[in-house]
Amino acid sequence: MVDLRVRLAGIELDNPVIPASGTFGYGYEFAELYDINCLGTFSFKGTTREARFGNPTPRIAECPAGMLNAVGLQNPGVEKVISEELPRLKEVFRKPVMANVSGFSVEEYAYTCSLLDQEEQVGWLEVNISCPNVHDGGMSFGTSPRAAAEVTRAVKAVTKKPVFMKLSPNVTDIAEIARACEEAGADGISLINTLLGMRIDLRAKRPLLANGTGGLSGGAVFPVAVRMVYQVYEAVGIPIIGMGGVSSAEDVLEMMLAGATAVEVGAANLVDPFVCRSIVEELPGAMEKYGIQDLKEIIGGGHHG
Amino acid sequence: MRQGIYTVAGNRALTEGVWELRLLGDTGSITAPGQFINIKLEGFFLRRPISICDWSGEALTVVYKVVGKGTEVLSQMGAGEKLDVLCGLGNGFDISKCGGRTVVAGGGAGVPPMYGLAKALLRTGKSPTALLGFNTKKEIFYEEEFRALGVETVVTTADGSYGRKGFVTEAFPEEYDYVCACGPLPMLRAAYDAAATSGQFSFEERMGCGFGACMGCSCKTKYGNKRICRDGPVLEKEEIIW
Incomplete structure (x- = not known):
């Protein structure tokens, strides 16, 4: 029997597979398809203080081995998330869930986190300082070590739950940002968010996305994500949730060898709604194939010297 | 919604650029006319959403316009070939x-x-x-x-x-x-x-998933924000905001 369990900032997961925020809603669309309790946990749709409609459409563009999205953090706002979405989520998912939070000011991050801190089912806060699709917020906090640390400190001050800072790959030195978050008290690091991209419509001769730019995800970004997880693992001592283009059990193993304690699956959910269940089912076979007994033991196992 | 592997029973040009594709497979998830299917095509990341034209028993028909490389590939599929399809998506007409x-x-x-x-x-x-x-x-x-x-x-x-x-x-x-x-x-x-x-x-909109997960195709209505893929594609006249 292989052991799939990992410990993520003090909470045990049955396996390291976590659907990523923004690709899994609040879980119940997927719960109609399969029992989502087979997952380690999932990170629910990014939550802000106020309700947001997000960007105009088109919000989606395809590219080779991936897609661009510019949804722009559509969500009903933290109060409705707590009063309407979390009770429904609880009916279909009985494990601790990861609350994904975004904001436009340090105060907003702290406010939203302080409300979600009161929610029993929330196991971790994943603080998104890396959304490329909103203006005057989001990613701008994730591209400066000082601002990233400031958000981290503000959130840590209002919650006892473990805080994972979700970082942007759109920076020159990801390790520096991760270190700043660790020094400011972060319990872990999530990476990577999407890479800023653009497609142009040849017929209309203008960007395909109404927002102009969007975030690239899918298989195309996997090697970038593995590299950044690898770099951050060498820079910090706190756990890492690795994500970016993961779509198979072997991708999960590769991400863990790079240094991830757990692994999020994003865009792949949109193409194959069953992919996370498939990964959980295929992990034992993949572990046996590569001579792995205990998944915990391979975390960072790709680092030598 | 159900996922299944469907067999192409026929694929013919109705006009220059509009094709009729007949598929054999499970139609049990179709509950109303106006729903759509989402087809996975080899070599393309996102599925291709196409409205259901007709269905009965184990057969369904879609008619699609070739507008890009994906639908071009679809138009070249021949009888007997297999397609990974999400079926019975959207609300359809009431x-x-x-x-x-x-x-x-x-x-x-x-x-x-x-x-x-x-x-x-x-x-x-x-x-x-x-x-x-x-x-x-x-x-x-x-x-x-x-x-x-x-x-x-x-x-x-x-x-x-x-x-x-x-x-x-x-x-x-x-x-x-x-x-x-x-x-x-x-x-x-x-x-x-x-x-x-x-x-x-x-309504038509560019979609990511086609089943309500990604918020790629949202629109505003008088009854609140809706996802064209999941809460639509059919909207009631009274709720539409142009």
């Missing part, structure tokens, strides 16, 4: 709200779902009138199929090269009690403006 004399208006690539709708209305004892709008004569398809159902069918062409000249809105009958429409946005808007009754309108 025929219980349709009147006995419903106008069923389709424009161009919006015609196919109206075929399934007309059939469903007939099954429930209603007498729909089909208004099929095209740009020009050589783009016309499914006229005979609609007539074969025994539905009163009016074809319009924008350039007057066939049928009545003009848009479907100019062919509204004297008397009708409900309007259902599917087509490009200007056609939908015109049908909405022309409709003297209540109705349902089917």
